[in-house]
Amino acid sequence: MEEVVIEFHLDGGSGLSPYQQVVQQVRHALRLGLLREGDQLPKVKDVVARLAINPNTVLKAYRELEHAGLVVARPGVGTFVSGTLPGVAPGVLEPLRRDLRRWITKARLAGLDDEGVEALFATTFRTTATEGTA
Structure with a gap:
């Protein structure tokens, strides 16, 4: 059983698209040390079910995080944190x-x-x- 390290939420009044909110939440969690290298992000299907959004929205967010060098997708396994952002202790x-x-x-x-x-x-x-x- 996988441990869920981050639970995404959407704020309709934020002015950000759902995919941008997912990206921002991962970046914030990295910066605050809530997510660490090796942690698994929620599976796309779980995020879709929880937030009632299109799978492509989650995939777009995860791809952007991957292009930034912060996560790596392992086909059939999931998406894992592979990088970090500067933060404080x-x-x-x-x-x-x-x-x-x-x-x-x-x-x-x-x-x-x-x-x-x-x-x-x-x-x-x-x-x-x-x-x-x-």
């Missing part, structure tokens, strides 16, 4: 995750719904990135 991520959870809680207590939290974060992130400050 898990010990660095956990305190940041705790701080972010506290911030989200404060934002919700201030009256922001999920969309408001995302909007505030996204605009602040973009502003900070263009200012070159952290």
Whole structure:
């Protein structure tokens, strides 16, 4: 029995196509150390059944990841992580995750719904990135 390391989800309001969302989710999981070399991605048929999308959508995402050198397809076996992306150590991520959870809680207590939290974060992130400050 294979272990499922990542479960894909789709967000209709993200502005990204389903295949782009799958690619992005794999890239994020690699960057955060949630996926490692040798891990198997969900089989195409399982992603199709879970997300109710066309198999070609999943295949396109997996092909893009393969062209980027991040996964390798093994016919009849599955698709496996073969590369990685720069990230930070898990010990660095956990305190940041705790701080972010506290911030989200404060934002919700201030009256922001999920969309408001995302909007505030996204605009602040973009502003900070263009200012070159952290």
